[in-house]
Structure formats: C-alpha cells, structure tokens
Amino acid sequence: xxxxxxxxxxxxxxxxxxxxxxxxxxxxxxxxxxxxxxxxxxxxxxxxxxxxxxxxxxxxxxxxxxxxxxxxxxxxxxxxxxxxxxxxxxxxxxxxxxxxxxxxxxxxxxxxxxxxxxxxxxxxxxxxxxxxxxxxxxxxxxxxxxxxxxxxxxxxxxxxxxxxxxxxxxxxxxxxxxx
Amino acid sequence: xxxxxxxxxxxxxxxxxxxxxxxxxxxxxxxxxxxxxxxxxxxxxxxxxxxxxxxxxxxxxxxxxxxxxxxxxxxxxxxxxxxxxxxxxxxxxxxxxxxxxxxxxxxxxxxxxxxxxxxxxxxxxxxxxxxxxxxxxxxxxxxxxxxxxxxxxxxxxxxxxxxxxxxxxxxxxxxxxxxxxxxx
Numbered sequence: 001x002x003x004x005x006x007x008x009x010x011x012x013x014x015x016x017x018x019x020x021x022x023x024x025x026x027x028x029x030x031x032x033x034x035x036x037x038x039x040x041x042x043x044x045x046x047x048x049x050x051x052x053x054x055x056x057x058x059x060x061x062x063x064x065x066x067x068x069x070x071x072x073x074x075x076x077x078x079x080x081x082x083x084x085x086x087x088x089x090x091x092x093x094x095x096x097x098x099x100x101x102x103x104x105x106x107x108x109x110x111x112x113x114x115x116x117x118x119x120x121x122x123x124x125x126x127x128x129x130x131x132x133x134x135x136x137x138x139x140x141x142x143x144x145x146x147x148x149x150x151x152x153x154x155x156x157x158x159x160x161x162x163x164x165x166x167x168x169x170x171x172x173x174x175x176x177x178x179x
Numbered sequence: 180x181x182x183x184x185x186x187x188x189x190x191x192x193x194x195x196x197x198x199x200x201x202x203x204x205x206x207x208x209x210x211x212x213x214x215x216x217x218x219x220x221x222x223x224x225x226x227x228x229x230x231x232x233x234x235x236x237x238x239x240x241x242x243x244x245x246x247x248x249x250x251x252x253x254x255x256x257x258x259x260x261x262x263x264x265x266x267x268x269x270x271x272x273x274x275x276x277x278x279x280x281x282x283x284x285x286x287x288x289x290x291x292x293x294x295x296x297x298x299x300x301x302x303x304x305x306x307x308x309x310x311x312x313x314x315x316x317x318x319x320x321x322x323x324x325x326x327x328x329x330x331x332x333x334x335x336x337x338x339x340x341x342x343x344x345x346x347x348x349x350x351x352x353x354x355x356x357x358x359x360x361x362x363x
Contacts, residue, residue: 017218021211028207033200046206053210058217083327119195138193152294152302154335166189173188 009066012057024053027070030140031077037135038081040124048084052077075150078132085128115176122172126165129153133161134169276320277360281328283340286313288332293317295328295355302331323362329355 003011003022011019031052035045056063056073063072123131136147137158144155151158203209238246281293291307297319298304307315307330315330330338339345340356 017215018211020214021207024207024210028202029199032202033197036200037196042200042203045200046203049202050206050210050213054213054217057214116195119192122192123196135196138189139196149302152331152337157335169192170188173192 004067005069006066009060009063009069013060020057023069023073027073031074034074034077034135034140035081037123037139038085038128038131040120044084048077048080052080055080071146071150078136078150082128082132118173118176122169125172126168130161130165130168133158134165137162273322275322275362277323278318279321279358279360280316280318281307281330281340282342283307283315283330283332283338284313285315285330285332285338288315290333291315292331293319293328294331296326297321297328302334321358321360323360325357325359327355327357 003019005023005026008019008023012023028049032045032049035048035052036042039045039048052073056069056076063069065072123134126134132151133147133153136142136150137144142150144158147153147158148155153161283291285291288309291309292302293305293307294302305317305319307317309315328340330340332338337355340358343356343358345356
C-alpha cells in the first residue's frame, strides 16, 4: 500500500527519519525540473534541491497540513531558487547551455536541438520574476491562486508577469518558430 | 504572428520545458546523509507526532475492563478538571528565542504582512498591526540566527525594511532585508 504524504511526514516526525527518503524520491523529479528551468544548470539545481529537502526536514514540524507536503516543499523550493538565481545572476548572467540537450544531442535531430537551445536561451533572458511566473503557469500548470500561494505575489501581478513573459518569448523566438 | 500562433508558441515552449530532468542517482542518498546528520526531530516533536499518528491497540476484554476501571478511578481522584486551563501544561518554548519587533512606516497601506525565512515566506502567517501614526508593527519570537525577510504591502508589493541592511541574496531587485538575532 502506498503511504500518503501525511502518513510519511508523521512517521518522520515521530523519529523514523529514514522514511523521509520516500518523500524525497516522490518529489525529486518534479522539483528538480522546476529548479533546473529556473537556474539553467544541473549543478546549481541539485544544490538548491538538496538545500530545499534539508530545510524542509529541519522545519517539518511547521508543515501545517502533512497531506500537502508536496505543495509546502515546493513553496520552499521556489524561494530557494529565487535566492540561488540571484546569486548566480550576479556571478554570471550569460546564457547557460542546456546540459541535458547536449548530453542527448547525438540522439536528436539537429533542428530539434537548435529549437531546444533557443528556448533555453529565450527563457534565460526573461527577468527572473517573469520566468518564474511562466514556468509555474505553463510548465507546472498551477492555477493563479496556487501560484499566488506559492510565490506570495498577488494574482493580478502574476497575470501581468505571465503576459509579459509570453510577449517577450514571442519576440525572442520570432523567426525561430514556425507553425 | 497571430493569436493562434502565439498560443501555439506558448504550448510548444511549455511542452519542451516539461521534459523530465535526470537527477544524479546519488542525489537521494546525499540528501538523506545530510538529513541523518541533523538527527531525529526534538523529543517533544516526536511525542506530539506519536500522539497524532493512528496507533494499533490490542486489548482483551479483561484488560479493557481493567483499563476502564483505572481511568474512572484516575478521573475521580484527580484534582484536575476538564476545561480547567490550569491543568494544561504549555509546550516549552526555546529558551534562546527573543522577541523581535518589526516596524514599517506605511501610512497609505491598507495591509502589511511580514514574510521571511522564519515563517517559510508565508504571506498570511504574520500580519502587522497599524498604529494611529500610520506605522505597521508586529513582533516575532526568533532564536539566534540570520534571517531574510520582507514586508508585503497591500498583498503584492515587496518592500525591504528601510531600517535594516539589504539581503545579499536578494531575488528581485532589492526587496528583502536581513536581520541577525545575536546569542544572548
């Protein structure tokens, strides 16, 4: 029987620390994808992801609704990704090539690889707040009220950011994309 | 590009960005090594969690009757009465925690909340109270350490604390501040 997030959280809080590994495995990939899309490279993403899971463990007793552990830990990740993005932004604002695309390049048509690279490049050129809003809306498929809860930003501001992100992506990818 | 082209572009970009990411296979173990290094949650947390978890009890009719008798006797002789707050032991707080007062002068704001590391950047957890002079105040108990925080004005404007140093790890252009609570 698959244990719910709530059961696992309560087990961990009761001292069965090893059960936290199940929660890590359950959310690792989805959270890892978000971190990667926000930060653009695997090394920073895994660092932020690890920091997120460790912070979540340390403050697990503050998880108000253990059944919503996934949403709670995602909220922590969004904040940690912002912080890491800011540090990386100061260190290096240059486009970071899609490492995964490179690793898989031999299995990919050149045109497909080029398209992916252009998307990564365009995404990296968005301001951090617009990139965040776009990914939450269209990649993570959150509703605006969920985005507001996760980011702490008002719905109207988020809609504005998504709108601007879409327009900016259109400008950046115009000429590359054809119907 | 027309509207359908625009939507098609967004959909295709989103589709591309939804590709899964290959996390290093050693990642989980690395996290768990760090988690184990921090050890088990504090005893009081474990006790509360144990009480909240469903437990399986096996009772024979005889032991059930004996338990009921003991319980009735305990209630009868106990000086504690249900509903008497004097009989409830408060959960011990961290003795190192200090009360920190946060203030923001924003007379035109209709609401201000305090959001930071200490409340997991929750927008609703720490609302601030408006004084007659238009200043917004709240107090938070914090154990010694360094915290990042910001004021959230009218639900969506992140305002740094003008009385505090800006965060070195700020995210969106100087909107958060830091506070260091020293050891007593």
